[in-house]
Amino acid sequence: MTISIPTTVIIMVLGLIGIGIYALLTTRHLLKVIVALQLLVKGAMLALVLAGRLTGQEDLGQSLAITVIIADTIVAVIGMALAVQVRRVIGTLDLRSLTSLRR
Amino acid sequence: MAEPLILLTVGLPWLGALLCWAAGDRHPRLQHTLAVSFSVAAGIAALLLIPFGYERPLVTLPIGGAFGDFTFSPDGLGVFLAAVATVIGSLAVIFSVDYMRGEAQLGRYYAFVLFFIGAMVGLVLTTNLLLMFVFWEITALTSYALISFHNDDPKAVAGGIKALIITQFGGLGLLIGALVLFAHTGSYDILAVIANPGLLPAGALAWMAFGCLAAAAAKSAQFPFQTWLPDAMEAPTPISALIHAATMVNAGVYLLARFFPAFEGVPGWREAVMAVGMLSALLAAVMAIVATDLKRVLAYSTVSQLGYMVYAVGAGGVFAAQFHLLSHSVFKALLFLGAGAVIHSVGTRDMRQMGGLGKKMPFVRLVFVIGALALAGLPVLNGFWSKELILEAGLEHGNPLWMLIVMLVVSGLTAFYTFRMVWLVFYGQQRAELHAHEAGTAMKVALAPLAFGTLTTWLLAGSFSRLLSESLPAHPISAHSTGEILLEVLTAPVTLIAVLVIGLGLAAWWQRDRLTGFAPALAGIGKAAANSFGFEAVNRAVVVVMEDSAEKLRSTQTGMLSWNVASLLVALIVVLAILALGVGLP
Numbered sequence: 001m002t003i004s005i006p007t008t009v010i011i012m013v014l015g016l017i018g019i020g021i022y023a024l025l026t027t028r029h030l031l032k033v034i035v036a037l038q039l040l041v042k043g044a045m046l047a048l049v050l051a052g053r054l055t056g057q058e059d060l061g062q063s064l065a066i067t068v069i070i071a072d073t074i075v076a077v078i079g080m081a082l083a084v085q086v087r088r089v090i091g092t093l094d095l096r097s098l099t100s101l102r103r
Numbered sequence: 104m105a106e107p108l109i110l111l112t113v114g115l116p117w118l119g120a121l122l123c124w125a126a127g128d129r130h131p132r133l134q135h136t137l138a139v140s141f142s143v144a145a146g147i148a149a150l151l152l153i154p155f156g157y158e159r160p161l162v163t164l165p166i167g168g169a170f171g172d173f174t175f176s177p178d179g180l181g182v183f184l185a186a187v188a189t190v191i192g193s194l195a196v197i198f199s200v201d202y203m204r205g206e207a208q209l210g211r212y213y214a215f216v217l218f219f220i221g222a223m224v225g226l227v228l229t230t231n232l233l234l235m236f237v238f239w240e241i242t243a244l245t246s247y248a249l250i251s252f253h254n255d256d257p258k259a260v261a262g263g264i265k266a267l268i269i270t271q272f273g274g275l276g277l278l279i280g281a282l283v284l285f286a287h288t289g290s291y292d293i294l295a296v297i298a299n300p301g302l303l304p305a306g307a308l309a310w311m312a313f314g315c316l317a318a319a320a321a322k323s324a325q326f327p328f329q330t331w332l333p334d335a336m337e338a339p340t341p342i343s344a345l346i347h348a349a350t351m352v353n354a355g356v357y358l359l360a361r362f363f364p365a366f367e368g369v370p371g372w373r374e375a376v377m378a379v380g381m382l383s384a385l386l387a388a389v390m391a392i393v394a395t396d397l398k399r400v401l402a403y404s405t406v407s408q409l410g411y412m413v414y415a416v417g418a419g420g421v422f423a424a425q426f427h428l429l430s431h432s433v434f435k436a437l438l439f440l441g442a443g444a445v446i447h448s449v450g451t452r453d454m455r456q457m458g459g460l461g462k463k464m465p466f467v468r469l470v471f472v473i474g475a476l477a478l479a480g481l482p483v484l485n486g487f488w489s490k491e492l493i494l495e496a497g498l499e500h501g502n503p504l505w506m507l508i509v510m511l512v513v514s515g516l517t518a519f520y521t522f523r524m525v526w527l528v529f530y531g532q533q534r535a536e537l538h539a540h541e542a543g544t545a546m547k548v549a550l551a552p553l554a555f556g557t558l559t560t561w562l563l564a565g566s567f568s569r570l571l572s573e574s575l576p577a578h579p580i581s582a583h584s585t586g587e588i589l590l591e592v593l594t595a596p597v598t599l600i601a602v603l604v605i606g607l608g609l610a611a612w613w614q615r616d617r618l619t620g621f622a623p624a625l626a627g628i629g630k631a632a633a634n635s636f637g638f639e640a641v642n643r644a645v646v647v648v649m650e651d652s653a654e655k656l657r658s659t660q661t662g663m664l665s666w667n668v669a670s671l672l673v674a675l676i677v678v679l680a681i682l683a684l685g686v687g688l689p
Contacts, residue, residue, distance in 0.1 A: 024664070024665070025672070
């Protein structure tokens with residue numbers, strides 16, 4: 001039995017997104033949230049490349065993927081910078097104690 | 104050539120807003136200079152745009168895909184309102200240089216004012232109903248932010264929130280209209296539906312028509328939403344002059360006038376519009392008679408005069424409505440800015456404490472009296488001609504006569520409260536120890552052109568009617584020369600009756616001492632008027648319900664990231680399920 005390349009990629013996409021969402025749902029650590037977001041977005045990026053490939057618009061899919069990489073990097077950098085500040089100001093990275101914005 | 108001008112008229116104020124904000128509050132002089140120069144530049148661009156009103160070039164900003172292109176088209180209605188917004192906007196900004204001197208957070212103030220001016224221009228120039236809705240809401244948002252500018256004053260904050268909630272409530276009507284239009288035609292193009300209302304089935308058109316009426320009533324503070332405007336008077340006075348007298352509140356009248364050819368045939372729509380206008384004009388005029396706050400009197404008179412315009416649109420007098428809009432913008436901005444000069448000078452808005460201020464502020468008295476005479480509708484000033492045109496329109500097209508009679512009575516009431524206001528502020532004995540001083544230079548620079556405009560804009564009647572009739576083929580407007588229009592007004596029997604009624608209103612004020620016998624009989628009405636005839640309660644109920652439900656929804660904001668992710672996941676599953684079930688896109 002042979003598995004085609006698109007099927008492999010789809011499995012990878014679903015796997016990455018699944019792991020990302022699972023981690024987002026369960027983790028309570030801010031840095032792990034950032035890691036989980038990275039996994040999630042990488043899955044979405046891969047899906048973009050695949051979609052471009054399957055519809056014959058490879059250039060569009062890949063340029064979108066590059067855009068996502070840039071945006072994602074910025075999110076990660078700012079997220080980590082915020083995490084550092086949160087650790088300094090509040091003294092913890094536990095998400096349960098980060099609800100002070102609510103009121 | 105028109106394309107860059109349109110983009111400049113919208114873009115210059117927005118650029119100025121950014122720069123004023125970026126300049127920082129440590130450089131107030133720079134902020135004043137930036138605000139004045141950008142608003143004046145926008146005013147010049149808008150005036151240069153007027154000649155293009157005849158050609159109606161279409162400017163398209165492709166934004167790709169779902170919402171249709173953003174299109175702008177300067178036709179008569181659009182360029183005229185854009186000019187009003189930017190020119191009066193720049194005068195209000197110039198006035199602010201004196202009025203807001205020494206205030207903290209000027210960056211926020213000027214940024215919102217300029218943002219508002221740009222949005223107002225966009226609102227009147229766009230031909231995409233969705234984009235119009237976006238601009239519509241931007242003006243509501245900036246209005247809220249400026250009413251609540253003094254955000255340490257609970258009254259100002261409450262007034263701003265009330266204005267925001269009520270105008271948003273009406274804005275839903277416009278959104279419904281836009282969505283109905285899109286659902287049936289697949290585009291948000293306004294011009295198409297105006298040229299051919301048959302594009303939409305009758306039922307859908309009725310939804311759109313009454314949705315737009317609700318939006319217009321909320322925006323223009325018309326019955327039954329009229330109570331937010333008096334509360335909005337907590338705003339700095341140049342804001343009241345610009346947003347709550349000369350421009351934003353006209354957006355409702357603009358919307359009705361713009362869509363008049365499309366909605367004209369909807370059964371009951373014209374009657375409903377006329378009834379809304381008439382009730383607003385009448386109730387607000389009565390409330391103005393008993394109010395003691397100078398700015399509230401002006402606010403009620405704005406509601407009342409907007410009622411005249413709405414009535415005129417319903418009566419089929421689109422030109423009369425727009426001409427009165429022009430007159431009203433000029434003389435009401437003048438009155439508000441004049442009142443601003445008085446308030447800035449004496450530090451109170453209570454007319455019972457004023458009196459005899461005319462001797463200390465002769466210039467302000469002069470311009471204020473000019474504006475007041477125009478508001479009362481006395482001959483030769485611009486308010487006279489436009490108000491008479493409205494009353495004349497009320498006679499045509501088989502409109503109900505009793506409504507016209509009510510409007511005539513209102514013109515008498517207008518004269519009465521206008522003279523009461525002028526007298527309480529500028530004449531008679533000084534009733535309290537107030538330190539008054541004459542207006543500053545920047546204030547005078549802003550007031551003088553408005554006073555000049557009040558004396559002269561009626562001379563534009565001919566060219567204005569030509570502009571509107573040539574650029575709005577679907578509207579029932581015919582071009583006449585200024586002379587023809589003036590002669591028509593002078594020879595109409597309604598004019599004579601109206602002048603008599605206005606004179607009666609004046610006489611009632613002069614003879615007020617002899618009329619005291621009626622006072623007990625009228626006390627009940629006065630009491631009801633002071634409470635806004637109970638509609639204040641209705642409006643407050645809307646606000647309270649909104650705030651309560653928002654407070655209840657707060658519990659859904661857990662602040663826990665995991666919950667947010669879980670709801671994202673649920674939404675994703677719902678979307679996937681809908682796609683899997685095969686609910687195809689059209």
